[in-house]
Amino acid sequence: MQSEINPISYPQIGQGDGVYISTYGCQMNENDSERMMTLLEMMNFRPVTSPDQASLIIINSCSIREKPVHKVHSEVGRYRKLKEQNDKLRIGVAGCVAQQEKEKLKLDIPLIDFVLGTDAIDKLPDVLSKVRGGQNMVAARFEHQQPYHIQTLIRNPGVSTFVNITKGCDNFCTFCVVPFTRGRERSRPFNHLLEDVQKLTERGVKEVTLLGQNVNSYLSECGVNFAQALKRIASETDIERIRYTTSHPKDFTDELIEVMATYGEKIMEYIHLPVQSGNSDVLARMNRGYTREEYLNKARAIFAKMPNAVLSTDIIVGFPGETEAQFDDTMSLLDEVPYENIYAFNYSPRPMTKAAKFTDQVPDEVKSARLSRLLEKHREIAFKLAAKYNGQTLRVLVERYDQDNGKVHGRSTGNKNVHFTGSEALIGATVDVKITDAKPLVLKGEMVL
Numbered sequence: 001m002q003s004e005i006n007p008i009s010y011p012q013i014g015q016g017d018g019v020y021i022s023t024y025g026c027q028m029n030e031n032d033s034e035r036m037m038t039l040l041e042m043m044n045f046r047p048v049t050s051p052d053q054a055s056l057i058i059i060n061s062c063s064i065r066e067k068p069v070h071k072v073h074s075e076v077g078r079y080r081k082l083k084e085q086n087d088k089l090r091i092g093v094a095g096c097v098a099q100q101e102k103e104k105l106k107l108d109i110p111l112i113d114f115v116l117g118t119d120a121i122d123k124l125p126d127v128l129s130k131v132r133g134g135q136n137m138v139a140a141r142f143e144h145q146q147p148y149h150i151q152t153l154i155r156n157p158g159v160s161t162f163v164n165i166t167k168g169c170d171n172f173c174t175f176c177v178v179p180f181t182r183g184r185e186r187s188r189p190f191n192h193l194l195e196d197v198q199k200l201t202e203r204g205v206k207e208v209t210l211l212g213q214n215v216n217s218y219l220s221e222c223g224v225n226f227a228q229a230l231k232r233i234a235s236e237t238d239i240e241r242i243r244y245t246t247s248h249p250k251d252f253t254d255e256l257i258e259v260m261a262t263y264g265e266k267i268m269e270y271i272h273l274p275v276q277s278g279n280s281d282v283l284a285r286m287n288r289g290y291t292r293e294e295y296l297n298k299a300r301a302i303f304a305k306m307p308n309a310v311l312s313t314d315i316i317v318g319f320p321g322e323t324e325a326q327f328d329d330t331m332s333l334l335d336e337v338p339y340e341n342i343y344a345f346n347y348s349p350r351p352m353t354k355a356a357k358f359t360d361q362v363p364d365e366v367k368s369a370r371l372s373r374l375l376e377k378h379r380e381i382a383f384k385l386a387a388k389y390n391g392q393t394l395r396v397l398v399e400r401y402d403q404d405n406g407k408v409h410g411r412s413t414g415n416k417n418v419h420f421t422g423s424e425a426l427i428g429a430t431v432d433v434k435i436t437d438a439k440p441l442v443l444k445g446e447m448v449l
């Protein structure tokens, strides 16, 4: 199949065979899986929805938290029978566990046929011809590539789609494996982003989410920073809605707040702003580059310019050395910043990271007890914050129709999930919905004509 989105023609290695990709982790991985699937279709593979229909299985792995290698082990183990029954079946591992373990992964799990580094997706055709030709040990490219010139490859873009704009991370937060699995930070040229967003718009996309590990430290080769990039995408393309994730508090500038407030029609008022801890000493040991006060000042500045902004965050509990009093600072942060959603995790030591070597690790039972307290506290807050939506009318971009119950699903400008009765014809439309039943994760309502 020759695709309009990529003029290169690929060897037809797939011969119409089924391919199944299982994806873990963040939106980077989701985006990479879509890239792989697009390339695979161009190589004449056919996406299937269950592993037993596949002659190629790719596990796109994540190593951000607990037991990632073990998870790959057990998933591959589940495919042992399929491999015995189908000698054409090949199994590959991509993503952050692949990058972290490299060739060793294949040596440890012999059922794996190939291992693909996080910057090696374009090597798939080459790797697959070797694997299909019967080569036994295939591992592809673990060096990170410079510069970062990729094309957004999406088969059937939906209403809302991702556009990767930076890759890797230079922050070296002491708990985090990402700088080791995704390499140094690189930004795509700005004109490539502009072109991608416009082309996606022409293919029917209404909303793009600009993606990066630390998206707001984007800096193009010709000096366009993130705030300027957002402003220019908003004013120079026909896209209706722009979102982005994940922003780092230390790079959240006044210029960015100003651009968001000015282009509020197009740039959505939802900000995921991971804080990780509410205590400045813990933040320093995490190497986050901001204090509690500095973070609070940014949150205040956001609400001053965007009173309807919706904030969410990530929190780590039980970071090495975290005392009860330091944890209480994280608890009290929830009283100061009205987070509508939090993603909280027990600290888990990651290979290669500094914090894994800290000698004052917190016992698991202490971490879990703190996590429960935090989630319990946030649950109450989330219900109170959600209540404000009752009776409000929100602008909702409709993404999907559920035939079983006749409901359509969309998202508000503040990224709230909204469900209401409607029809398939509404997909892609932006409509007003009056909220009648507001819960933290779902708002139910009725369309206003």
Ligand code: SAH
Residues within 6 Å of the ligand: 064, 065, 175, 176, 177, 178, 213, 214, 246, 247, 248, 274, 276, 314, 315, 316, 345, 346, 347, 348, 349, 350
């Ligand atoms: N770039 C983003 C985070 C990417 S990782 C940022 O800087 O905020 C997603 C989340 O996983 C992090 O925000 C953190 O809360 C969590 N996380 C990362 N490493 C972790 C670890 N070792 N243990 C527990 N949680 C971790």
Ligand code: SF4
Residues within 6 Å of the ligand: 169, 170, 171, 172, 173, 176, 177, 178, 179, 213, 214, 248
């Ligand atoms: Fe990891 Fe920190 Fe980079 Fe986020 S900013 S990806 S937590 S190193």
Ligand code: F3S
Residues within 6 Å of the ligand: 024, 025, 026, 027, 028, 029, 061, 062, 063, 064, 095, 096, 177, 178, 181, 182
């Ligand atoms: Fe996981 Fe890698 Fe993303 S570790 S969270 S898949 S960058």
